[in-house]
Amino acid sequence: MNPSRLLRRELMGIAAVWWREFKVFWREKSRIISSIVQPLIWLFLFGSGIGASFSVNHVHYRDYIYPGILTMSVIFGSVFFGLYIVWDRKLDVLKAVLVAPVARISIFFGKVLGGCTDVLLQVMILFAFSFLFPAVDPRGIPPALLLLLVTSVALVSLGLALGSLMESLEGFQVISAFLVFPLFFLSGALFPLDDRLPYWLTGLVKINPLSYTVDGVRGALLGMNHYPFAMNLGILTLFAAVMLIIGSILFSRMK
């Protein structure tokens, strides 16, 4: 078979998996709703509560954490989407897909695309609420979306990589407690990265790639960033590339 035909077959395979993920996403309306409601609760209940006595550089705390909560949606949505393959494997749903004449790596890429699509659709719904946050500049939405997309690629890959290694669903809690929550809290999503932070916390925040998502999105939407946009995007792209490589290797080796 000639290479272009082969490539077309693989692209069809990627699209097939993508199509499946989208169907499943669309069917599970309750999951979409809860993925929207949860961040809104953070913003309006937590943000308004703290915001009553606390603001950052004259920006209301609720508006200040809007970029961080967007990032939170991406973190949770992406990692758990990836981890979900443990469940697929348990139900043998993946078995029929894995015997198809499609390379494992194509199935992996289809999954990554599917996960990113789900997460970005959720993010776009959250952007639709941005008018409720006076400090947010809607012109910053496209660059923010780009940063969140790259972040989602990295984290869906991470989730798939971990899901490939896991044998049972019991690992969910462990990953949630030891990886997902620390990644979120150490991203500066809820507090500013300034010199009042204890030095150990500053260090941890700086080595967390997701801090650059929060910083970049905060820069785009609120103009409150520490690093230039290109640097944030560059670090995240590198992070995504590394995760794609690790994820595709582990997924290909998965039994």
Next chain:
Amino acid sequence: MDGTSGNERMMNDRTVIETRSLTKTFGRIEAVRGIDLSIERGEIFGLLGPNGAGKTTTIGMLCTVIRPTSGRGIIAGFDIAASPTQVRRNVGIVFQDPTLDTILTGRENLELHARLYGIGADVRGSWIDEMLALVDLKDRADDLTRTYSGGMRRRLELARGLLHRPAVLFLDEPTLGLDPQTRARVWEYIRKTVQQENITVVLTTHYMEEAQQMCGRVGIMDHGKIIALDTPQNMIDSLGGDIVAIRAASPPLESIRSLPGVSSVQMTDGLMEVTMKSAHLHLAALLGLIPDVHSVEMRKPTLNDVFMKLTGRDIREDGAARGESWVETAARYQQRGR
């Protein structure tokens, strides 16, 4: 990788599956120990044997899901090790355990399969309709498969396995866990599809009666080897006649053995099993030799008798049928799991 060995010629134009010393070891366990098979186009071939005999591993290797440790296998002209993608395109599989996507409808399951197998959008819809009609699921096609009964799920899986028009369809225990009526219906569908699609079927089962009815040839596997390979009828004939089971206090074994047509006499727990040709004609002579007959039962032998003769065991794994306690059954299940 794909193009290199695509044009291998087979020894015979009608041969669609050919294996040479196909072997698989998992660590120290030899799951499959050198299998030689040659299966022709249009055959329904049964691979029989108890759980753990190596049937599923053999099928796994032929489907390129499991990499052989050594030996060769060629399917539809493609080497299973060198051109797995081409092999995959030419085989359909119905797994032992259900693998439908229950969040999707029946039609969507087929649609996903069609896309994965590279079936173009121009024919996709009509091929799917054709398959849904074949397994009588047209009216339920747009319901989620989680609402399907066990038999309907199997039928849809059958349709999925056939959708991309493979040369060979593998059915791994296609009726396991179904009730007898549904089992009979599923076999009906398998038979119908084989006739209509003119493909080769390789199936595993441990329902001997079903294999006897369905398969043109069967291979009996035990401990990773094929220990017999023939048509069911030839295998049964090789036993040497009908079986007469007699319960009697002291049957004269020697004089029974010397009766014309008797090929074997076996005593187990006071039950004597005499294998003889045309037992219905010679029954009077046989019974005349035994003074105190308690009970007599005459039956035609089945593949299960062949299996018992070859392996010394009953193929049915189910503890109740063997009269063993649930503790023994549980112990065996545990051993098998390792």
